[in-house]
Each structure stands twice: as C-alpha cells, then as structure tokens.
Amino acid sequence: xxxxxxxxxxxxxxxxxxxxxxxxxxxxxxxxxxxxxxxxxxxxxxxxxxxxxxxxxxxxxxxxxxxxxxxxxxxxxxxxxxxxxxxxxxxxxxxxxxxxxxxxxxxxxxxxx
Amino acid sequence: xxxxxxxxxxxxxxxxxxxxxxxxxxxxxxxxxxxxxxxxxxxxxxxxxxxxxxxxxxxxxxxxxxxxxxxxxxxxxxxxxxxxxxxxxxxxxxxxxxxxxxxxxxxxxxxxxxxxxxx
Numbered sequence: 001x002x003x004x005x006x007x008x009x010x011x012x013x014x015x016x017x018x019x020x021x022x023x024x025x026x027x028x029x030x031x032x033x034x035x036x037x038x039x040x041x042x043x044x045x046x047x048x049x050x051x052x053x054x055x056x057x058x059x060x061x062x063x064x065x066x067x068x069x070x071x072x073x074x075x076x077x078x079x080x081x082x083x084x085x086x087x088x089x090x091x092x093x094x095x096x097x098x099x100x101x102x103x104x105x106x107x108x109x110x111x112x113x
Numbered sequence: 114x115x116x117x118x119x120x121x122x123x124x125x126x127x128x129x130x131x132x133x134x135x136x137x138x139x140x141x142x143x144x145x146x147x148x149x150x151x152x153x154x155x156x157x158x159x160x161x162x163x164x165x166x167x168x169x170x171x172x173x174x175x176x177x178x179x180x181x182x183x184x185x186x187x188x189x190x191x192x193x194x195x196x197x198x199x200x201x202x203x204x205x206x207x208x209x210x211x212x213x214x215x216x217x218x219x220x221x222x223x224x225x226x227x228x229x230x231x232x
Binding site for chain 1: 148157158159160172174175176208210212215216217218219220221222223224225
C-alpha cells in the first residue's frame with residue numbers, strides 16, 4: 001500500500017496569512033503514460049463530508065476559491081492557502097488514487113491564530 | 114446538482130451485518146464509479162472499495178476483501194455497501210463518494226452514515 005504522510009499535523013495561521021500543508025507518498029503517484037499525478041486534496045469541516053479541492057495535484061475543482069493551490073510531483077506535494085479566511089478552518093487530507101487501496105494522509109488541522 | 118443521499122444511522126451487535134445505501138441524483142448514474150470510504154473516530158479516511166456503476170465491476174481493499182460487498186441497482190440509481198461479521202472497530206461514519214472512474218478523485222460525497230457496533 002502507498003503510505004501518505006502529511007506535515008504538520010496541525011497549524012495555526014493568522015487571518016490573511018499563508019498556510020502551507022505538505023504531503024509525501026511512499027512511492028511515486030506520477031503515471032508516466034499521461035504525465036499526471038494521481039494526487040487529490042480534500043477539505044473536511046466538522047460534521048461534514050470531505051470536499052474535493054484539488055485534483056491531478058494542481059487542478060482546482062470548479063467553484064473552489066483561487067486562494068487554494070496545489071503543487072508538486074512524484075512523491076512530494078503541497079497545498080497552499082494564500083490568504084487564510086475564517087471559513088477555511090478545517091482538516092485537510094491528501095489522497096493518492098494511483099493504486100488501490102486509495103490511501104489518505106492522516107490529515108492536517110488548520111486553526112486560526 | 115449532484116446529490117448523494119445515504120441511509121440513516123445503524124446500531125448493530127458484533128458479528129452482525131449492515132447494509133448502507135447511497136441514492137444518486139443529478140447525473141447519469143451509470144457514467145460514474147462509486148467509492149465507499151469510512152472514517153472511524155479520530156482516524157484518517159479509509160477507502161474500502163469501488164464499483165463501476167455501468168458494468169458492475171468492483172475492486173476492494175484487501176483489508177476488507179473477505180467481508181465486504183459493494184453492489185448497485187441501476188434502476189434505482191443506488192449503490193450499496195454491505196459489511197459482514199461486524200466488530201467494534203467497524204464503528205465509523207461510512208461515506209459513498211462519486212468518481213469519474215475507479216482511478217479519479219472523488220468529486221461528490223454523501224452525507225455519511227454512522228454505523229455503531231456495540232454489544
């Protein structure tokens with residue numbers, strides 16, 4: 001199984017400041033035949049299901065604010081919230097869908113400082 | 114709009130089985146795959162398996178291979194997760210989640226179904 005490891009486990013950021021979450025996979029999730037990274041980011045607010053933010057490592061889902069961006073390739077990925085808003089309080093998960101089982105990171109809790 | 118509506122909470126005894134449903138609307142059911150993901154208290158999300166709603170092909174996590182079945186009813190646009198031989202560790206919120214294929218990100222999620230396993 002591919003192990004997904006996020007860092008940090010939690011972070012507190014002031015409103016308007018940048019938040020950066022890292023995700024590392026135990027093996028590459030880059031599929032060479034189409035040059036796509038099978039890596040997604042989700043946001044989960046308390047009492048709600050996860051919501052897709054980013055897919056193919058860097059493509060923003062329709063309707064997601066452009067302050068959310070994803071980057072990286074191979075085994076190392078980053079989710080950046082460029083200017084944190086109060087509504088961004090949530091747990092963020094990365095997920096690989098390159099191979100089954102499709103595994104998730106342990107989550108990063110973003111809090112307001 | 115895409116909507117996935119799951120069945121209500123369940124309380125089961127150890128050793129029993131549970132069947133959770135996920136009714137889809139707002140899109141053509143057979144053109145997507147449906148995944149099942151669970152989240153135990155304080156744990157990370159855990160993928161259990163998926164079904165191709167068109168051809169009924171399934172793929173399961175090896176962890177659950179022996180005691181899970183995912184099915185679908187195309188006439189009802191509904192997917193089902195059945196988990197057998199329940200243990201207390203199966204207490205979790207179970208989600209269905211749509212994907213364009215078994216190898217795509219999950220773009221819509223059900224509201225979740227709490228399954229509690231307790232004697």
